[in-house]
Amino acid sequence: MSENPKSGAEKTLVDADQQARLRAFSDDDRTLPNTAHASVADRTQPGRASDRTLPATPPERTQPDTRTMVDPTALAHGEDGERTFMDPGAGAEPAANEPRRALQAKPAAPSNSLPVGFRLYEYRIDAVLGQGGFGIAYAATDVNLNAKVVIKEYLPEDFAYRTVDNTVSARADDDQEFYQNGLDAFLIEARTLATFRHPHIVRVARFFEAHKTAYMVLEYERGQSLKTWRKKRANVSEHEIVTLFAPLFDGLAVVHRAGYLHRDIKPDNIYMRDEDGSLVLLDFGAARQTASEAADVAAVVTPGYGPIEQYAGGGRQGPWTDIYAMGATLFWMVTGKKPIEAPERMAPEDPLPSAELLCQGKFSVEFLRAIDWALKLHPKDRPQDMNQFRAALFANHSGTLGLQDALLASDDEYTAGGGDSWIAAFSTPRQLKAKLSRFGRALVRPGSWPIAIKLTLAMIATALAPMLITAYYNLNGTTEAVSANELRNLEQIAGSNAKHIGQLVGDSRNLANYLGTDADFVEFLSRPPTEAGKAALKVKLDGLIKSNPDVQLAMVMDPSGTAVVSSDPQVMGRKFQFREYFRVAMTGKPFMTGIIVGSVAGAPGVFFSNPVFAADGKTVIGAVVLRILAAPIGTILKGAQLGQDRIPFLVDEDGVIVWHPNDKLLYTSLMPLKKEVVDEIKDDQRFRKNTIDSINQPELEKVAVGLSISGNVSYNSTVNKREEIAGFAPVPGTEWTVVVSESRDYFAAPLNALFQNVLLSVALVGAVFLLLAMIFARTIVRPIEQLTLAAHALKSGDYANANIAVRSNDEVGQLARTFNVMIDVLRQRERERAGRRTALGYDKEEA
Incomplete structure (x- = not known):
C-alpha cells in the first residue's frame, strides 16, 4: 500500500497562544524566550471538539484516536517514548450553558467505512486498510485496468458520519463549516501530490468528489513503513542509509522546487517498497506552499520531528523546515531514538546530545555532523536547501552525490522548458536566488550551453587556435634565444669591467712595490729618524699624491707600527700595529685589503702595504702603505x-x-x-x-x-x-x-610588443569570423529550436502548433519530418480515445 495507517497518531496540536510565544524565536531573533516551556497538555485549551479550529491543512488520521483526559503536569508516551497529544476537551460533557449538538438529519450507516464491493466509478472497494480521526484508507481495484490502488476518503469521524445511503454528512449544523474547510484542505493535498512526478513521492493517479465528500486515488505499493523496517535491524550501515535516502532527497527537492513543503516527515511517513527496497514519501496532509505567509491558527506537529518554527505556526518556514524533520529521521535511524521535542531544547545549554557524540566510531564524522547541522534549533543555522544538506551528508559518498546532482541538473533543464514548475520556482525570493545560482553553475558547465554558442566557439577555436599557438610558440622560442644572447652579453660586460678594475688594482700594487724598494725610504728607516729626513720624505710623498689623484694617502711606518711620515698630518705619529696590512707587511709580504671605509679618511678605499727591507735584503725595517680611493x-x-x-x-x-x-x-x-x-x-x-x-x-x-x-x-x-x-x-x-x-x-619588451600586435590582429580577424560563425550556427540551430517549441506545444496538447515546416533535406530536416508524422499519429489516437470515453459515458459521469 502507499499510505501509512499510523500517520496521524503521533501528532501534537499546538494552540495559537503557544505559537505566538514561539514565533519570536523561530523567525529571526535568536534570543530564548523568558517564559518557561510548558508541557504539551498545558499548551492546549480545553473546549468542545466542535469548537476547535482545523489547521490550514489538516493532519491525516488513519487510526482510531485515543483522546482521553490527562493530568496537566504529565504527558502520555506512545510507542518508543513518542509523545502523543491528548485533548482535554475531547470526551468531556458540555457545560450546562452550552448548546447540545443538533440531532442527525439522516440515520447513520452501521459502519463509517464503505462496504466491501462498493463501486466508486471504475474502482471497487476490496478492504479497509486503516481508519483514523480524519479519514479512511481502502484497498481497491481499478476494474477497467485490473490494477490495485489505494483510495483515501475524507471523513472526520468527530464531526461527520456516513448515512445509510453512503453519503457523508456533518454531525451538527455548527460542524458544517469545520467539515467543509477540511474537505477543501483534503482536495488541496490531492492537487499538491498530483503535481509531482517522481518515483519516490507517493503518486496521485486521480482525485474526485462524490457522496458529498472527496476521494484520492493513489498507486498501490507493497511494503512497510521505515519505522517497522528499522526495528527489525539492529545495525544499519552508513552506505545503506545513503543508498536508501539519496533518491528520497531528490524527491523532496522536487517538492521544494515546486514551491511546496511536506511539513510532517517522520519514519511513519516514509514507506519501503517490497519490490526493490526503495523509499517513497507519503502523507502530504500537512503540506503547504512555501510562499504562503498566513499563519496557521493551530499547527499539527509530530513531537521530536517538528522544528521550532512549526510550533510557532506563523514562523518563517521553508526547505529548512523539512530538512530539520529529515535530520530528525536520520538521527532516529543512527541512534534508535528520536530527538528531544524542539521547544524543550530552548535552554541556554541544548539538552539534545549530538549524533557525532552518540555514534562516534560507527559512522563517518562528516555524516554525523551533517545530521547535527540539520537539527540546529534556529532555522538560519541549518542547511537552507536540499543541495546543501545532501552535499554535507554525502561528503564521503561522492558517487551517490554525483548521481543526485545529475538528476537535479536534468530537472532544472526540464523546468527551464516552460513547465508549471518553472513559474512556481519564482514564487519566493529565495527560490529566485536558487534559480540564479543554478544559472551561474550552468555557465561553468559547457555541456549545458546552447548549441549555437558551442558551434560558434568550436569554429572560432578551430580557425584561431592554430594562429595563437604558433605565435606563442614563436614568442617562447625567440625569447629563449634572445635570453641566451643577452646572458652572454652580460657575461662579457662583467668580464670587461672586472679586467679594468684588475688593471687599476695592479697599477696601485706596482706603485706600492716601487715605494717599498725606494732607496730614500730604506735609508730613512735604517737610521734613527731626524726631522730633516721626515721633511724630505713628506715632500716626496706629497709629490706622489699630486701626480696620482687615485692615491688618497701614503705613509711610512717603522717596525713599531708608528706612521713616522705621512701625506696626511692627522695620521703622522699614530700607531697602526694592529692593522692587518701592517702585520702582513712586517712578515716580508706585500698585502692588499678589500674596500674599507676608513676611520680616518672617511671615504671607501683600498690599502696596499709593502715591506721595506734593510741593506741585507732580509731584515724588515718598516713598511710603506698607500690608500687608493674606491671612487675609480x-x-x-x-x-x-x-x-x-x-x-x-x-x-x-x-x-x-x-x-x-x-x-x-x-x-x-x-x-x-x-x-x-x-x-x-x-x-x-x-x-x-x-x-x-x-x-x-x-x-x-x-x-x-x-x-x-x-x-x-x-x-x-x-x-x-x-x-x-x-x-x-x-x-x-x-x-x-x-x-x-x-x-x-627589459630585453623581452620588444618581443612582447610584437606578440601583442599579433594578438590584436587575431582579435580583429576573430571578430569578423565570429560574426560569420554565428550566422552559420543559427542556420543549424533554428530548426532544432522549432522542434523544441513544437515539443512543448505537444506537451500542452496543442496539436495545431506542434507541426513544423520542413525546408531542408539534411539530418535535422529528416528528424522534423519524422516528428510531424508522430504528431499526426498521436492526434489520431487522442481522437479515438476521446470517442471511446464518450461512448462509455466516462466524461458525463465524471462531470
Whole structure:
C-alpha cells in the first residue's frame, strides 16, 4: 500500500497562544524566550471538539484516536517514548450553558467505512486498510485496468458520519463549516501530490468528489513503513542509509522546487517498497506552499520531528523546515531514538546530545555532523536547501552525490522548458536566488550551453587556435634565444669591467712595490729618524699624491707600527700595529685589503702595504702603505649601468656588496654571514656598521663568492621582485667579483610588443569570423529550436502548433519530418480515445 495507517497518531496540536510565544524565536531573533516551556497538555485549551479550529491543512488520521483526559503536569508516551497529544476537551460533557449538538438529519450507516464491493466509478472497494480521526484508507481495484490502488476518503469521524445511503454528512449544523474547510484542505493535498512526478513521492493517479465528500486515488505499493523496517535491524550501515535516502532527497527537492513543503516527515511517513527496497514519501496532509505567509491558527506537529518554527505556526518556514524533520529521521535511524521535542531544547545549554557524540566510531564524522547541522534549533543555522544538506551528508559518498546532482541538473533543464514548475520556482525570493545560482553553475558547465554558442566557439577555436599557438610558440622560442644572447652579453660586460678594475688594482700594487724598494725610504728607516729626513720624505710623498689623484694617502711606518711620515698630518705619529696590512707587511709580504671605509679618511678605499727591507735584503725595517680611493672602481662600474634595467655591482670575498649604485644595498650581504665574520667586520669597523643586513639571494651567492670563472645565471630578485638575469666575472688579482644584472622584461619588451600586435590582429580577424560563425550556427540551430517549441506545444496538447515546416533535406530536416508524422499519429489516437470515453459515458459521469 502507499499510505501509512499510523500517520496521524503521533501528532501534537499546538494552540495559537503557544505559537505566538514561539514565533519570536523561530523567525529571526535568536534570543530564548523568558517564559518557561510548558508541557504539551498545558499548551492546549480545553473546549468542545466542535469548537476547535482545523489547521490550514489538516493532519491525516488513519487510526482510531485515543483522546482521553490527562493530568496537566504529565504527558502520555506512545510507542518508543513518542509523545502523543491528548485533548482535554475531547470526551468531556458540555457545560450546562452550552448548546447540545443538533440531532442527525439522516440515520447513520452501521459502519463509517464503505462496504466491501462498493463501486466508486471504475474502482471497487476490496478492504479497509486503516481508519483514523480524519479519514479512511481502502484497498481497491481499478476494474477497467485490473490494477490495485489505494483510495483515501475524507471523513472526520468527530464531526461527520456516513448515512445509510453512503453519503457523508456533518454531525451538527455548527460542524458544517469545520467539515467543509477540511474537505477543501483534503482536495488541496490531492492537487499538491498530483503535481509531482517522481518515483519516490507517493503518486496521485486521480482525485474526485462524490457522496458529498472527496476521494484520492493513489498507486498501490507493497511494503512497510521505515519505522517497522528499522526495528527489525539492529545495525544499519552508513552506505545503506545513503543508498536508501539519496533518491528520497531528490524527491523532496522536487517538492521544494515546486514551491511546496511536506511539513510532517517522520519514519511513519516514509514507506519501503517490497519490490526493490526503495523509499517513497507519503502523507502530504500537512503540506503547504512555501510562499504562503498566513499563519496557521493551530499547527499539527509530530513531537521530536517538528522544528521550532512549526510550533510557532506563523514562523518563517521553508526547505529548512523539512530538512530539520529529515535530520530528525536520520538521527532516529543512527541512534534508535528520536530527538528531544524542539521547544524543550530552548535552554541556554541544548539538552539534545549530538549524533557525532552518540555514534562516534560507527559512522563517518562528516555524516554525523551533517545530521547535527540539520537539527540546529534556529532555522538560519541549518542547511537552507536540499543541495546543501545532501552535499554535507554525502561528503564521503561522492558517487551517490554525483548521481543526485545529475538528476537535479536534468530537472532544472526540464523546468527551464516552460513547465508549471518553472513559474512556481519564482514564487519566493529565495527560490529566485536558487534559480540564479543554478544559472551561474550552468555557465561553468559547457555541456549545458546552447548549441549555437558551442558551434560558434568550436569554429572560432578551430580557425584561431592554430594562429595563437604558433605565435606563442614563436614568442617562447625567440625569447629563449634572445635570453641566451643577452646572458652572454652580460657575461662579457662583467668580464670587461672586472679586467679594468684588475688593471687599476695592479697599477696601485706596482706603485706600492716601487715605494717599498725606494732607496730614500730604506735609508730613512735604517737610521734613527731626524726631522730633516721626515721633511724630505713628506715632500716626496706629497709629490706622489699630486701626480696620482687615485692615491688618497701614503705613509711610512717603522717596525713599531708608528706612521713616522705621512701625506696626511692627522695620521703622522699614530700607531697602526694592529692593522692587518701592517702585520702582513712586517712578515716580508706585500698585502692588499678589500674596500674599507676608513676611520680616518672617511671615504671607501683600498690599502696596499709593502715591506721595506734593510741593506741585507732580509731584515724588515718598516713598511710603506698607500690608500687608493674606491671612487675609480665605481666610475668603471657605472659605465655598465643602464638606468634601472641593468645594474652592475661589486661583491667581496665575504659576499658583501662593496659597491652598488643603490646606497640602500651598499654593504649588505648576498646571504647571512657567519658570526665570526660579522664580529671581525665589527671589530675592524670596516664599513662603520655594527650589523650587516642580508638580501637573501642564494643564486647570486653561489656564483659570486669563491669562484674563479666567469658565467651567467637566471634568478628571481628578492629586491626588485622580478625575474632577472646576470653575468659575473672575477676581478684579476683580487677575491672580488663583478656582477651585472638585468631585468628579463627589459630585453623581452620588444618581443612582447610584437606578440601583442599579433594578438590584436587575431582579435580583429576573430571578430569578423565570429560574426560569420554565428550566422552559420543559427542556420543549424533554428530548426532544432522549432522542434523544441513544437515539443512543448505537444506537451500542452496543442496539436495545431506542434507541426513544423520542413525546408531542408539534411539530418535535422529528416528528424522534423519524422516528428510531424508522430504528431499526426498521436492526434489520431487522442481522437479515438476521446470517442471511446464518450461512448462509455466516462466524461458525463465524471462531470
